Amino acid sequence: MPLSLAAAGTAFGAAFAAGAINSVAGGGTLITFPTLVFLGLPSVVANATNTVAIWPGSLGGMWGYRRELKGSGNRLLALAGPSLLGGLLGAILLRYTPPVTFDRLVPYLILFATVLFMAQQPVQKLLGTPHPEHARSPRWLAGAMLFQFGVALYGGYFGAGIGILMLAALAILGLTDIHQMNGWKNFFALCINGVAALYFVWAGMVNWPFTAVMAAGAIAGGVGGAGAARRIGRVAVRRIVIAIGFGMAISLFLKK
Numbered sequence: 001m002p003l004s005l006a007a008a009g010t011a012f013g014a015a016f017a018a019g020a021i022n023s024v025a026g027g028g029t030l031i032t033f034p035t036l037v038f039l040g041l042p043s044v045v046a047n048a049t050n051t052v053a054i055w056p057g058s059l060g061g062m063w064g065y066r067r068e069l070k071g072s073g074n075r076l077l078a079l080a081g082p083s084l085l086g087g088l089l090g091a092i093l094l095r096y097t098p099p100v101t102f103d104r105l106v107p108y109l110i111l112f113a114t115v116l117f118m119a120q121q122p123v124q125k126l127l128g129t130p131h132p133e134h135a136r137s138p139r140w141l142a143g144a145m146l147f148q149f150g151v152a153l154y155g156g157y158f159g160a161g162i163g164i165l166m167l168a169a170l171a172i173l174g175l176t177d178i179h180q181m182n183g184w185k186n187f188f189a190l191c192i193n194g195v196a197a198l199y200f201v202w203a204g205m206v207n208w209p210f211t212a213v214m215a216a217g218a219i220a221g222g223v224g225g226a227g228a229a230r231r232i233g234r235v236a237v238r239r240i241v242i243a244i245g246f247g248m249a250i251s252l253f254l255k256k
Contacts, residue, residue: 003209007039015053015214019221022054027241029054029160030113032214034248041207043106044099048091048200049207051159053214055193067183076184078141080191082149087192090156091199097157107252113160114245144170148188155189156196163189 003011014035018028032054036046094102148166155162166185200206232240 003213008209008213010035010039011210011213012217015217016221018054019218019223021241022218022222027113027160027163027238027245028218030110030241030245030248032218033160034110034244034252036210037106037252039210041210042099043103044094044097045205045207047094047102047158048203048205049210050214051091051193052197052200052206053211054218055190055197056215056219075141075144076187078145079148079184079188082145083152083188083191084195086149086152086154087156087195088199090153090158090192091196092156093153094157095199095203095205107249109158110160110245110252111249113158114242114249116165118242152188152192155192156199159193159196162192 014032018032021031022028029050033046033050036050037043041049097105151162151165154165163185166188167181170181170184
């Protein structure tokens with residue numbers, strides 16, 4: 001079914017904004033996923049389509065932080081396994097969730113992701129940085145792997161807010177360099193969203209016209225819109241994302 005010009009323009013605009021916002025603050029999914037729902041896609045299809053369309057941004061982000069990934073050692077590889085497994089299981093769980101059930105969950109998922117986005121800094125401060133000896137112990141690594149598996153399971157199922165959760169997992173491991181943490185986060189997002197996207201494509205859950213339009217919008221936003229987002233500033237961008245997230249959640253609650 002071909003897209004109308006209005007629907008294509010709206011989807012492109014949402015993806016453009018998300019690409020720009022993700023380059024500065026993260027949280028772009030809080031714009032793109034609800035937009036697809038309001039454009040008439042079933043929520044499960046909208047979620048799968050959004051994952052596939054936005055996934056290239058993770059590849060670009062990882063490439064941008066490739067220096068920070070050098071010499072990361074076994075801890076990076078140890079967390080890659082649960083990222084791939086959790087992302088795949090989350091995607092499978094989404095496929096077999098009845099659409100009616102997922103529709104009921106969507107407002108709560110958006111609300112959770114928005115609150116999580118708001119609480120990013122307090123969460124990281126609460127976790128703090130563990131003692132270096134603890135951070136490198138097998139028990140600490142096992143705990144981080146279990147936490148990352150839970151993050152990936154949620155990411156494969158829905159996805160919004162996983163960046164914040166992954167930063168929390170990295171704080172548990174004792175990482176303090178924000179650039180290194182962002183490099184690792186982008187690598188894990190590539191794993192989680194990549195395996196979920198492959199499964200959604202294989203399962204035939206993706207709306208390709210919307211995917212093509214949004215992928216182009218996200219790439220254009222990441223390249224051309226980042227400058228505008230930076231001029232606005234991180235604080236303003238975060239406030240915009242939070243306002244949109246709460247607005248979308250409230251509107252979906254009212255539609256129930």
